[in-house]
Amino acid sequence: MQSLESELAAARDLDVADLADAIESIGFECTRCGGCCTGYAPGEPGGAPPGEGVDETEEAAPDRDSDDRDSDDREPHTATVFPDEVRRVADAAADRFDGSYDWRDVARPMPFGLDADGDGEPAGETFEWALATDDCGDCTFYEESDGRGACTVHDARPLICRTYPFSVALDGTSQPMGEAVDESGVVRAHECEGLGRDISREDAEELAAALKERAVRELEEAIGVRDGYDPSASDRVDGDIVVFDSEGPKEADGTPVDGD
Numbered sequence: 001m002q003s004l005e006s007e008l009a010a011a012r013d014l015d016v017a018d019l020a021d022a023i024e025s026i027g028f029e030c031t032r033c034g035g036c037c038t039g040y041a042p043g044e045p046g047g048a049p050p051g052e053g054v055d056e057t058e059e060a061a062p063d064r065d066s067d068d069r070d071s072d073d074r075e076p077h078t079a080t081v082f083p084d085e086v087r088r089v090a091d092a093a094a095d096r097f098d099g100s101y102d103w104r105d106v107a108r109p110m111p112f113g114l115d116a117d118g119d120g121e122p123a124g125e126t127f128e129w130a131l132a133t134d135d136c137g138d139c140t141f142y143e144e145s146d147g148r149g150a151c152t153v154h155d156a157r158p159l160i161c162r163t164y165p166f167s168v169a170l171d172g173t174s175q176p177m178g179e180a181v182d183e184s185g186v187v188r189a190h191e192c193e194g195l196g197r198d199i200s201r202e203d204a205e206e207l208a209a210a211l212k213e214r215a216v217r218e219l220e221e222a223i224g225v226r227d228g229y230d231p232s233a234s235d236r237v238d239g240d241i242v243v244f245d246s247e248g249p250k251e252a253d254g255t256p257v258d259g260d
């Protein structure tokens with residue numbers, strides 16, 4: 001396995017035109033099915049298996065309808081969001097809804113890797129943030145009307161959302177929704193009903209640029225987490241969870257953990 005630094009160099013060398021070629025050859029058009037923004041039921045495609053860092057499902061449930069969202073056994077939508085993206089989404093939501101949004105309104109500790117404490121509550125260390133979800137397990141910023149989904153913070157949505165269902169196959173970059181169903185060069189496509197549809201060159205290039213940006217950001221974040229990891233931080237948190245991101249250790253509500 002290569003070092004994160006060499007992977008980062010490879011990500012920075014990605015050619016956007018090549019990525020756009022790959023996206024064009026695979027094809028994609030968002031159908032606004034909401035699959036990448038909502039929770040999923042057992043047996044539906046969607047969601048990274050436990051242990052995989054990122055999960056973003058564009059086509060999570062071919063036969064899902066909104067009534068299914070009341071089901072108790074649905075797994076919550078789980079998509080990685082970077083620390084600066086949390087703040088940007090919070091600002092966008094505050095503008096959109098004319099209210100105050102804090103860290104907890106936008107993000108929750110990534111559950112993968114956390115253990116359960118004696119009361120069954122999650123506890124331990126985790127290394128990413130996930131977008132907050134509502135009682136149905138859907139992204140809290142997802143809205144649906146007449147069967148068509150919409151993102152209420154569309155212009156500020158995280159890179160993972162802007163690039164789904166695609167990923168770049170480099171070590172250290174995330175693979176949303178598990179296995180790829182199609183690939184071209186280093187571009188992987190994950191389950192989504194919008195795959196295979198015509199895409200304009202302009203849209204493919206925009207997506208490709210975001211995909212490169214995401215690959216670089218994921219590796220920069222991973223390096224920041226690695227370099228800032230402080231195992232003693234777990235002893236200084238007020239709660240049971242410590243989240244290590246590239247800015248350092250944080251409480252579950254996003255409050256930085258004080259140093260010694």
Ligand code: SF4
Nearest residue numbers: 037139141142151161
């Ligand atoms: S932020 Fe927007 S695009 Fe991303 S999962 Fe939530 S509703 Fe969907």
